[in-house]
Amino acid sequence: MIDTLRLTAEGAKKLLDAREVSGAELFAAYRGREDDLHAFLHRCDDPGGEGIPIAIKDVIGTKGVPTTAGSRILENYVPVYDATVAARCKAHGLRLLGKTNTDEFAMGSSTENSAYGPSHNPWDPTRVPGGSGGGSAAAVSGGLAPWALGSDTGGSIKQPSALCGNVGLRPTYGTVSRYGVVAFASSLDQVGPVAKNVRDCAFLYSVIAGSDENDRTTVEVPATELPTGDSLRGVRIGVPKEMNEAEGIEPGVTAAVRAAVELAESLGGEVGECSLPRSVEYGVASYYLVAPAEASSNLARYDGARYGLRVDGDDFREMVMRTRDAGFGDEPKRRIMIGTYALSSGYYEAYYGTAQKVRTVIKREHEAVFADFDLIVSPTSPTVAFELGAKVDNPLAMYLNDLLTIPSCMAGLPGLNIPCGLSEGLPVGLQLIGPQFSENTLFQTGHVLEQALGFDVVPGRLR
Amino acid sequence: MTWQPVIGLEIHVQLKTETKMFCRCRNGFGGDPNTQTCPVCLAFPGALPVANRRAIEECIKLGLALDCTIAERAVFHRKNYFYPDLPKAYQISQYDEPLCSNGKLAVPSADGDVTIGITRAHLEEDAAKNVHVAASGRLHGATATLVDFNRGGTPLVEIVTEPDLHDAETAKRFLQLLRQTVVELDLSDAELEKGSMRFDVNVSVRPAGSSELRTRTELKNMNSFNFAAKGIEREIARQIEIYESGGEVQQETLHFVPGDEESPPSRSKEEAQDYRYFPEPDLVPVHPPAELVERLRAEIGELPGARIRRIADTLSFYDADVLVTGGLDRLWSALVGAGADPKEAANVLANQFVATGISPDAVNAPELARLVSARAEIPRPTFDEALAKVGDPNFSADPYLEQRLVADAGELDPVIDRIIEANPGQAEQFRSGKEGLLGFFVGQVMKETGGQADPRVVNERVRAKLQPESDSS
Numbered sequence: 053m054i055d056t057l058r059l060t061a062e063g064a065k066k067l068l069d070a071r072e073v074s075g076a077e078l079f080a081a082y083r084g085r086e087d088d089l090h091a092f093l094h095r096c097d098d099p100g101g102e103g104i105p106i107a108i109k110d111v112i113g114t115k116g117v118p119t120t121a122g123s124r125i126l127e128n129y130v131p132v133y134d135a136t137v138a139a140r141c142k143a144h145g146l147r148l149l150g151k152t153n154t155d156e157f158a159m160g161s162s163t164e165n166s167a168y169g170p171s172h173n174p175w176d177p178t179r180v181p182g183g184s185g186g187g188s189a190a191a192v193s194g195g196l197a198p199w200a201l202g203s204d205t206g207g208s209i210k211q212p213s214a215l216c217g218n219v220g221l222r223p224t225y226g227t228v229s230r231y232g233v234v235a236f237a238s239s240l241d242q243v244g245p246v247a248k249n250v251r252d253c254a255f256l257y258s259v260i261a262g263s264d265e266n267d268r269t270t271v272e273v274p275a276t277e278l279p280t281g282d283s284l285r286g287v288r289i290g291v292p293k294e295m296n297e298a299e300g301i302e303p304g305v306t307a308a309v310r311a312a313v314e315l316a317e318s319l320g321g322e323v324g325e326c327s328l329p330r331s332v333e334y335g336v337a338s339y340y341l342v343a344p345a346e347a348s349s350n351l352a353r354y355d356g357a358r359y360g361l362r363v364d365g366d367d368f369r370e371m372v373m374r375t376r377d378a379g380f381g382d383e384p385k386r387r388i389m390i391g392t393y394a395l396s397s398g399y400y401e402a403y404y405g406t407a408q409k410v411r412t413v414i415k416r417e418h419e420a421v422f423a424d425f426d427l428i429v430s431p432t433s434p435t436v437a438f439e440l441g442a443k444v445d446n447p448l449a450m451y452l453n454d455l456l457t458i459p460s461c462m463a464g465l466p467g468l469n470i471p472c473g474l475s476e477g478l479p480v481g482l483q484l485i486g487p488q489f490s491e492n493t494l495f496q497t498g499h500v501l502e503q504a505l506g507f508d509v510v511p512g513r514l515r
Numbered sequence: 516m517t518w519q520p521v522i523g524l525e526i527h528v529q530l531k532t533e534t535k536m537f538c539r540c541r542n543g544f545g546g547d548p549n550t551q552t553c554p555v556c557l558a559f560p561g562a563l564p565v566a567n568r569r570a571i572e573e574c575i576k577l578g579l580a581l582d583c584t585i586a587e588r589a590v591f592h593r594k595n596y597f598y599p600d601l602p603k604a605y606q607i608s609q610y611d612e613p614l615c616s617n618g619k620l621a622v623p624s625a626d627g628d629v630t631i632g633i634t635r636a637h638l639e640e641d642a643a644k645n646v647h648v649a650a651s652g653r654l655h656g657a658t659a660t661l662v663d664f665n666r667g668g669t670p671l672v673e674i675v676t677e678p679d680l681h682d683a684e685t686a687k688r689f690l691q692l693l694r695q696t697v698v699e700l701d702l703s704d705a706e707l708e709k710g711s712m713r714f715d716v717n718v719s720v721r722p723a724g725s726s727e728l729r730t731r732t733e734l735k736n737m738n739s740f741n742f743a744a745k746g747i748e749r750e751i752a753r754q755i756e757i758y759e760s761g762g763e764v765q766q767e768t769l770h771f772v773p774g775d776e777e778s779p780p781s782r783s784k785e786e787a788q789d790y791r792y793f794p795e796p797d798l799v800p801v802h803p804p805a806e807l808v809e810r811l812r813a814e815i816g817e818l819p820g821a822r823i824r825r826i827a828d829t830l831s832f833y834d835a836d837v838l839v840t841g842g843l844d845r846l847w848s849a850l851v852g853a854g855a856d857p858k859e860a861a862n863v864l865a866n867q868f869v870a871t872g873i874s875p876d877a878v879n880a881p882e883l884a885r886l887v888s889a890r891a892e893i894p895r896p897t898f899d900e901a902l903a904k905v906g907d908p909n910f911s912a913d914p915y916l917e918q919r920l921v922a923d924a925g926e927l928d929p930v931i932d933r934i935i936e937a938n939p940g941q942a943e944q945f946r947s948g949k950e951g952l953l954g955f956f957v958g959q960v961m962k963e964t965g966g967q968a969d970p971r972v973v974n975e976r977v978r979a980k981l982q983p984e985s986d987s988s
Contacts, residue, residue: 113561126560133554135561230797232554232561238796267563268799346796349595352604353558357662368599368660395595395791404793 054081057195057510061104061252064198068102075102075147082149082197089172089181091191094118095150103145106256107197109188110151111158112243113232114138121234122154122166122184125379126360135232136267137201137243137260144259149197152187156381157351158208158236160184161453164444165383172440173216175478175511179437182212182453188246189216193511199247199256203233205240206339207432207457213246213469214432214481217509219253219498220246222457224488225464227273228257229264235350237343238269240461248509250470250499254278257491277492279499285320287497289313290425293325294332295456301434304475309431312472312482315504316429316497326421326428331414331459336451338414339458341394341407348391351384386447415463422487427497430456432469432481460485468494471507479507517723518758520751521731522680522716526693528672528703529641529711530573535668536640537564537607542670544709548646548663556668558602563797566591570670571614573702574638575803576811577672578615580696580818581633585808589614591638591795596788599662600642608673610792613637614801620696622689623823625832629685632677643667672702678717678728683747687740690714691840695819698842707738716747719764720754730764734780736771745776834861841865846875846883853884863887867899873906885912892919894966920969924976927960927968931976934959945981953977 054073067073073081079098082105087095093110096117108114111121113131115138120126134142141148155165163186164170171186173179174194181190185202189212192200202209204222213220221244228243235241245256258276291313296306317323356362356375363378365371380388394403421428433453443450460467465485472482482501484494508515535542538555554562575585592610618633643664674693680686694712697705705712719731734750737743746769754764769780817825819839826835826844838844843864850860868875883905890898893915901915921927934956935942945952956977961968 113559119560121560129560131559131561133559230561231563234560235797266565267797268565269797345793349593349605349791349793352595352597353560353602355597355599355604357599358557358602359559369597372597392791395793397789397791400791400793 054078055195056081056085056198057514059198060248061198061255064104068104075100079105079147079149082195085196087196089174089177089190089194089196090169091152091171091181091187091194091196092150093120093122093153093166093168093187096148099147101145101147103147104198105149106141106146107149107152107188107191107200108138108141109185109200109202110154111203111234111236112138112201113234114148114151117148117151119151119234120168121158122156122163122168123379123381123384124167124361125354125375126234129360131232133232136229136264138232140260141201146259149191152185152191152200154187155184155383157234157347157384158184158203158205158241159347159383159387161207161211161450162438162440162443163187164440165381167381170440173437174514175217176437176513178439179478180215180440182215182433182437184208184212185246186212186216189213189218189220192216192218192246192248193509195514199245199252201243201256201260202246203241203243204461205236205242205343206461207454209244209246210432210457210467210469210481210483211453214471214483215437215479217471217479217507217511218246218248219250219471219502220244220469221253221257221491221494222461222467223257223261223491224273224466226269226271227261227466227489227491229260229267229270231264231266237346238350239346240339240343250468250495250502251278253468254491254495274489274492277495279495281496282500282503283320284316284497284500287321287427287493288425289316289321289323289497290326290421290428291323292328292332292421292428292430294327294329295428295430295459298332298434298455300452300455301431302436302475305431305434305436305480308473308475308480309429309482312501312505313429316501319500319504321497324425326425328417328421328459330410331417331463332455334410335414335459335462336455338407338410339454339462340390340451341403342411342462344387344391345394345404345407346391347384348388348395351380351388354379383447411462414459418460418463418465419487426493427484427486427490429485430483432457432483436475436478436480456483464488466491466494468498470498470502470505471509472501472505473507477512516759518720518751518755519723519725520681520747521678521719521721521728522683522686522747523678524674524676524680524686524689524714524716526674526690526712526714528577528674528697528705530570530670530672531703531711532567532569532573532670534567536567536570536638536670537668540668546665548661549665551665552667556602557664564607564795566798566801567670570638571801571803572807572811573670574614574636574672575808576700576815577674577697577702578618578636579808579812580700580815581615581618581620581636581674583615583618583633583636585803586612586614586616587802588612589801589803591798591801592792593795594790594792596790598642599660600645600667602643602664602667606640606642607795607798608639609637612800614803620689620693621820622685622692623820623827623832623836624685624688628824631679631689634675634677636672636674639671639673641666641669641671683744683751686716686747687744688836688840690740690743692819695840695842699819700815707740710738713738714743716743718747718750718754720751720758730766732764732766733768734771735768736773738773742771742776746771746780829857830861834858834865837865841869843869843875846878846880849880850884850887853881855884855887859890860884860887863890863902867902868905871903871906877906879905879910882910882912886915889916892969894918894920896966918967921964921967922969922972924972927964927973927976928980930960930963931956931973931980934963935980942981953981956981
């Protein structure tokens with residue numbers, strides 16, 4: 053009997069290598085489980101082979117397998133090519149279990165913006181799994197996949213991982229190819245792994261990372277080291293005041309994070325306070341100019357002419373307008389409007405131009421902090437998973453979910469979420485952020501803390 | 516009042532690189548519709564551009580030939596607008612950080628050089644091609660638009676001039692010189708009919724002596740240099756007339772009918788488009804290394820403008836201009852080097868050789884030089900026949916040079932006598948002073964002898980025979 057709720061990818065590999073289970077049995081264990089969380093938009097049949105199964109977020113293009121990005125406008129779209137990350141998974145023998153649910157075009161923090169309906173949190177199905185990559189996080193925590201790929205623009209890997217109680221990495225911008233990934237905000241989008249523990253997360257990162265000739269923003273990356281050990285001796289851990297004391301952080305979240313920091317200190321970590329005042333104050337505001345501006349341009353290609361939904365009209369202009377009106381949900385429309393406005397002549401300098409300058413300020417502020425610290429920590433999400441529907445009518449409240457994940461995204465820095473405890477019976481996520489290319493440091497620290505914390509990743513109601 | 520026209524040009528040149536600007540698809544004409552396409556140039560979700568290194572180098576080379584400053588950092592921008600031939604709904608172009616800027620091109624003229632400022636030369640991608648069709652498959656009453664994406668993504672260099680041009684003739688010669696420069700640098704076919712070179716012209720007029728810039732109109736679709744010169748002249752005249760009759764010129768675009776100089780252009784109001792330019796986040800800035808720029812600079816030979824000036828020392832400016840902009844001057848130099856008379860060689864090349872359509876590169880220059888030098892002594896049809904073959908790999912002038920013209924009066928006189936006898940009326944008219952008829956008789960003799968007679972001798976003999984009295988008196 054394969055316990056898909058508890059089995060890690062590394063554990064699955066051991067079972068396969070020892071021939072205790074066959075590839076087919078392993079795949080069937082995940083594929084046969086009912087998806088009552090609506091984690092998947094599309095599930096695949098076993099392609100055969102002995103590789104470990106994987107779920108992939110539906111913004112990542114998969115050849116021959118529908119890729120909708122959670123949008124009606126791509127309802128029947130089947131890519132003719134694999135995204136580089138999908139191809140690398142395939143080359144590694146990983147078998148696709150299916151495509152996971154996402155907020156439309158990865159725009160959202162709860163999956164409630166998916167045109168195909170929300171996913172549910174495995175810990176409490178009346179609550180959101182976070183977003184936009186709620187489907188991947190729910191699939192991993194809900195025993196529907198040993199690990200998954202997500203994509204993160206302003207928190208779409210880290211925040212759902214926090215809300216579902218698993219490990220998620222948003223890698224350094226430029227370490228993982230975006231080729232074939234449906235673009236939301238090109239200068240921020242980054243694919244990353246979601247897993248049940250840090251070692252799996254590190255391994256999956258090693259599969260997908262590295263420069264790609266099809267994505268000019270990628271670079272060569274340091275070799276990934278699978279984390280081991282139990283000490284944090286000499287690791288300098290910064291606690292940015294503003295990110296740990298921000299208004300809106302739930303007391304239960306603060307308590308769990310504080311306990312984790314104290315644990316880190318007891319394991320040899322050198323903990324100190326630091327400050328990122330402008331990053332926190334202006335992060336969300338500048339993000340909500342840069343990301344929609346790029347999105348307004350990236351989403352302009354969905355015109356009904358070549359693929360996806362088409363609603364005919366008397367001429368090209370009318371066809372485009374009708375197609376986009378019918379194909380996009382409220383959130384993409386809202387962001388396209390904000391972005392178009394921010395880029396408009398006469399407003400460009402005041403909005404997009406200023407936001408880019410703020411972005412530089414955020415980068416410098418982080419660089420200064422990393423002169424004194426190896427990494428910094430904070431809650432990933434100010435709250436635990438909230439009720440479905442609680443914030444759908446209040447976009448601004450929804451945007452503030454990403455208050456703590458956005459600054460480092462704007463700075464292009466890597467961030468790792470690990471579960472660090474429970475509040476109200478729901479997982480609390482600890483965010484570890486390091487300088488560029490510090491993934492190995494994050495893995496190592498995350499792994500040691502994870503071992504010490506002993507968090508049980510299986511949702512309480514399913515144990 | 517006298518008026519000064521102010522003319523600026525915007526030229527697009529398609530580069531003939533192996534592959535497209537941002538993907539690996541083959542670049543070039545031909546191929547069934549939509550066969551030279553991929554996820555990138557079809558703008559499939561997730562596809563990303565990768566800039567063509569060769570195209571960047573070629574743009575820099577052209578910039579150097581236009582005396583531009585090559586940027587140490589150049590940036591691609593997105594120019595956003597919806598159009599069916601633009602699958603991403605943005606064109607990747609350059610905006611405020613172009614590869615090449617601040618150059619100039621000196622256009623030689625009979626009265627010295629006219630220097631035209633080059634504002635910028637930047638790299639971008641061409642749009643696809645829209646084909647409007649009706650159920651019948653014809654353009655008339657078109658009911659649908661089909662898009663052929665083969666052309667989409669072709670590397671394109673856009674060259675923008677300062678409004679330094681003040682007459683249509685110079686504008687035309689600027690365009691010819693620019694075309695020749697691009698062709699010689701082997702960057703583009705720059706064929707106007709194929710659209711691999713296209714240009715828009717901005718025209719305004721102002722009172723002579725003033726430095727103001729008045730409302731301009733934009734002229735589009737003029738696909739020949741002569742067409743452009745004519746169109747510009749007409750537009751200048753139209754604007755002057757408007758001002759002189761107390762009116763105001765409206766800012767608008769004049770769309771000419773390609774290949775049809777006589778049809779009046781259709782007009783459209785220029786809509787103030789907001790392209791929402793922003794730096795292309797999918798690409799990194801270009802930093803051309805100094806060594807690369809120097810290597811490219813060293814590859815540029817003597818440019819057409821300089822050659823016109825040099826050759827104009829020997830020939831007239833006009834001849835020099837025609838030879839160089841026609842791509843004939845290197846062959847001309849070779850002919851002169853092989854002993855041909857410079858003026859004679861220029862005449863043959865500019866008037867006769869160019870009509871054969873033979874590539875100047877294919878010609879055996881010493882053999883053609885022999886032919887040119889003997890032109891007056893061999894029959895015209897023989898010369899033409901020889902000229903048509905100078906591109907053959909084994910061409911020799913020998914067999915043609917053997918066919919000398921008949922210059923012997925003893926052979927020609929009987930023919931001349933016969934023709935005068937057969938045309939008594941014309942002979943009489945000539946004698947009574949209608950000198951122009953001499954040509955008639957010479958022509959008849961040339962026809963009778965199949966072009967083998969030496970026209971100078973025939974001329975002389977006909978005149979002698981028609982006017983024996985005056986000769987003897």
